[in-house]
Amino acid sequence: MTLPPMVAPLATSDEREPTVKIRPPKKWVPVDLHELWAYRELITSFTLRDIKLRYKQTGLGIAWAVLQPLLTMLIFTIFFGGLAKIPSDGVPYPLFVLAALLPWTLFASGLTRSTTSMVTDANIMTKVYFPRMIIPLANIISPLVDFAVSFVILIIMMVYYGFAPTLNIVFLPLFILLALGTSLGVGLWLSALNVKYRDFQYTVPFLIQIWMFASPVVYASSLVPASLRIWYGLNPMTGVIEGFRWALLGSGAPSAMVLVSVGMVIVLLVSGMFYFKRMEQYYADIV
Amino acid sequence: MSNNIAIQVRDLGKRYTTGGSPEKYHTFRDAIVNSVKAPFRRLNRQGADRSADKFWALKDVSFDVHQGEVVGIIGRNGAGKSTLLKILSRITTPTEGGVDIYGRIGSLLEVGTGFHPELTGRENIFLNGSILGMKKSEIEEKFDEIIKFSEIDKFIDTPVKRYSSGMYVRLAFAVAAHLNPEILIVDEVLAVGDTGFQKKCLGKMGEISKQGKTVLFVSHNMAAVSALCSKAMVLNHGSIIYPMGDTDEAIKYYIDSISQKSLTDLTERKDRQGEGKIRITGFLILDKDGNRQVVLVSGQWVEFQIQYECISEKKFNHVRSDISISLTSGRFITLLSNTFSSELFDQIAKKGHFSCIIKKLPLSTGEYFFNLQIRQNELIQDWILEAVRISVVSGDFFGTGKLPPSSHSGALFEQQWKYLE
Ligand SMILES: Nc1ncnc2c1ncn2[C@@H]1O[C@H](COP(=O)(O)OP(=O)(O)O)[C@@H](O)[C@H]1O
Numbered sequence: 001m002t003l004p005p006m007v008a009p010l011a012t013s014d015e016r017e018p019t020v021k022i023r024p025p026k027k028w029v030p031v032d033l034h035e036l037w038a039y040r041e042l043i044t045s046f047t048l049r050d051i052k053l054r055y056k057q058t059g060l061g062i063a064w065a066v067l068q069p070l071l072t073m074l075i076f077t078i079f080f081g082g083l084a085k086i087p088s089d090g091v092p093y094p095l096f097v098l099a100a101l102l103p104w105t106l107f108a109s110g111l112t113r114s115t116t117s118m119v120t121d122a123n124i125m126t127k128v129y130f131p132r133m134i135i136p137l138a139n140i141i142s143p144l145v146d147f148a149v150s151f152v153i154l155i156i157m158m159v160y161y162g163f164a165p166t167l168n169i170v171f172l173p174l175f176i177l178l179a180l181g182t183s184l185g186v187g188l189w190l191s192a193l194n195v196k197y198r199d200f201q202y203t204v205p206f207l208i209q210i211w212m213f214a215s216p217v218v219y220a221s222s223l224v225p226a227s228l229r230i231w232y233g234l235n236p237m238t239g240v241i242e243g244f245r246w247a248l249l250g251s252g253a254p255s256a257m258v259l260v261s262v263g264m265v266i267v268l269l270v271s272g273m274f275y276f277k278r279m280e281q282y283y284a285d286i287v
Numbered sequence: 288m289s290n291n292i293a294i295q296v297r298d299l300g301k302r303y304t305t306g307g308s309p310e311k312y313h314t315f316r317d318a319i320v321n322s323v324k325a326p327f328r329r330l331n332r333q334g335a336d337r338s339a340d341k342f343w344a345l346k347d348v349s350f351d352v353h354q355g356e357v358v359g360i361i362g363r364n365g366a367g368k369s370t371l372l373k374i375l376s377r378i379t380t381p382t383e384g385g386v387d388i389y390g391r392i393g394s395l396l397e398v399g400t401g402f403h404p405e406l407t408g409r410e411n412i413f414l415n416g417s418i419l420g421m422k423k424s425e426i427e428e429k430f431d432e433i434i435k436f437s438e439i440d441k442f443i444d445t446p447v448k449r450y451s452s453g454m455y456v457r458l459a460f461a462v463a464a465h466l467n468p469e470i471l472i473v474d475e476v477l478a479v480g481d482t483g484f485q486k487k488c489l490g491k492m493g494e495i496s497k498q499g500k501t502v503l504f505v506s507h508n509m510a511a512v513s514a515l516c517s518k519a520m521v522l523n524h525g526s527i528i529y530p531m532g533d534t535d536e537a538i539k540y541y542i543d544s545i546s547q548k549s550l551t552d553l554t555e556r557k558d559r560q561g562e563g564k565i566r567i568t569g570f571l572i573l574d575k576d577g578n579r580q581v582v583l584v585s586g587q588w589v590e591f592q593i594q595y596e597c598i599s600e601k602k603f604n605h606v607r608s609d610i611s612i613s614l615t616s617g618r619f620i621t622l623l624s625n626t627f628s629s630e631l632f633d634q635i636a637k638k639g640h641f642s643c644i645i646k647k648l649p650l651s652t653g654e655y656f657f658n659l660q661i662r663q664n665e666l667i668q669d670w671i672l673e674a675v676r677i678s679v680v681s682g683d684f685f686g687t688g689k690l691p692p693s694s695h696s697g698a699l700f701e702q703q704w705k706y707l708e
């Protein structure tokens with residue numbers, strides 16, 4: 001038996017460019033945003049799956065999406081507004097806290113879900129290729145449905161308290177984006193870490209709890225001394241919540257702090273993407 | 288060089304860490320504890336040779352696939368076939384070397400990837416289709432065809448958790464069969480489902496390959512490889528032992544290499560017990576015409592041969608020969624022995640074989656271990672646990688083309704049913 005001769009090495013003078021080039025992993029690879037865009041239908045499919053499952057599996061379904069923010073608001077109002085008498089910038093406390101709970105819940109549930117997502121969907125990702133970032137991304141987008149439900153509750157509450165939204169409401173989508181960006185930036189880091197260290201997910205509820213009290217959810221950021229504000233802005237959720245209260249309830253306009261928040265989100269996103277991409281290359285071998 | 292290349296693989300290597308198996312994860316806690324301990328460990332560090340638990344699952348693999356070729360990749364379990372396909376489909380990265388792919392690639396390493404039990408058949412078709420890389424419009428267009436192929440139209444809006452495993456596999460396969468990439472990669476997925484449906488799937492595969500698609504096909508079913516593939520190659524221990532060439536030659540080479548392998552393997556096996564006066568030297572599977580078989584087929588006529596050699600010229604009496612069959616999980620399912628069917632063997636020659644004929648193999652599809660033992664006067668002479676690992680592929684045991692689902696690995700019973708009021 002004779003072996004066929006060995007052919008020329010890779011990357012020949014062939015005119016055609018390969019559709020895909022497969023090479024050993026590199027340390028730092030940028031995210032292929034173009035490819036991510038090409039896979040947008042799959043992002044929709046996974047998001048729809050998450051939403052369907054969420055409403056099929058929880059017995060209470062949509063009722064739960066209504067009850068959860070309402071109950072949280074109620075408890076916070078009793079303890080922080082009523083008993084602790086935390087000042088709320090002249091806005092009725094329930095409204096004040098609900099306007100913050102909306103983006104906070106969007107952020108926190110996206111973060112919780114995306115952290116475990118790379119492990120939960122491992123059986124899919126060890127069988128089919130797609131940009132892995134789609135999975136945490138879909139998990140960050142799907143809480144938007146709950147957000148929409150809560151938003152309706154907020155509108156009803158605003159009507160009840162006789163609050164007309166200000167014109168600033170047109171800026172609200174920007175703050176939603178900022179919340180999603182924070183969620184994705186941190187989510188990419190945590191989901192990648194959770195692939196490497198399986199017990200990482202257990203630290204997340206704790207992290208979220210601490211983070212909530214480091215954000216102006218139950219209190220106003222005006223409570224924070226002016227000299228510390230800039231540092232406070234390093235927590236992007238501060239900018240998000242300030243923005244929500246400003247756009248919806250006409251509280252004080254967000255300060256330059258928001259710019260610090262935006263800068264921080266960009267740092268989180270870019271670094272998160274690089275770290276995630278690095279993990280992605282050996283993901284299938286260790287998951 | 289011709290420019291109708293579809294896949295070009297060069298010096299491809301993949302190294303795995305044996306500790307990378309799913310039951311051993313790093314934990315964040317350990318990482319913290321270790322980083323605290325690290326300064327101390329540096330003081331009394333010794334023999335920390337990490338390379339010891341790394342091995343090459345694939346090494347120096349090079350080949351070309353041209354457009355329109357249907358290539359079979361064969362090799363025993365652990366040869367590296369799935370690893371190769373996983374690199375080609377970008378699920379994992381190579382450690383060295385590279386691959387250039389010209390054309391849109393679709394891979395089928397499993398059927399029903401992403402199926403969710405809570406979702407309905409319809410919802411799963413769309414989800415699975417889009418995971419496999421189909422556009423929504425493409426799925427909509429083929430939707431009726433998919434349902435027709437799967438034969439489950441009545442249950443399309445039922446959650447798949449209510450499906451029987453047969454229905455589940457049919458639906459999963461139906462979506463996969465309507466995948467339409469330029470290059471298709473298929474790993475051992477035809478081994479599921481009942482025989483009738485398998486035939487239908489093989490037919491579909493044949494159709495796909497006739498459309499001028501490039502296909503890479505891994506299967507234990509040599510008949511399917513022979514029928515579908517225009518070329519084949521053989522992998523063993525991560526290397527190509529028979530380069531891309533004629534399919535039937537490759538299959539022959541593979542079967543020969545396996546038979547030799549299991550012969551030499553058994554003489555060299557160290558993990559054996561017993562007195563050793565009679566030693567097992569080989570194990571063969573033959574069909575009715577005396578041809579060596581690598582895989583078994585449910586319902587087939589088959590002969591097992593245990594080859595032995597005695598240490599001295601002494602002619603032993605009361606020799607007992609056992610083949611016990613176990614699942615890969617370790618559970619024994621049955622024992623074949625000459626104590627059951629006939630008398631013990633007397634006056635055996637120095638060299639020879641014990642033969643056991645099964646007229647209709649009652650094993651269902653799956654992987655099995657054959658454990659071999661020879662006793663003389665009830666004293667164990669030689670005993671090799673897990674002497675050979677054998678795949679049983681589905682065959683027509685009941686004469687109806689139907690078989691239990693693959694979840695029911697084990698024995699098949701001839702059966703008669705009737706209805707009484
Ligand atoms: N993620 C992994 N980590 C460590 N070893 C692996 C991993 N995946 C496969 N292997 C090992 O690599 C070898 C080749 O496996 P595989 O490609 O699945 O073989 P085949 O598909 O030919 O049966 C086997 O020894 C297997 O145990």
Ligand SMILES: [Mg+2]
Pocket residue numbers: 368369475
């Ligand atoms: Mg395999």
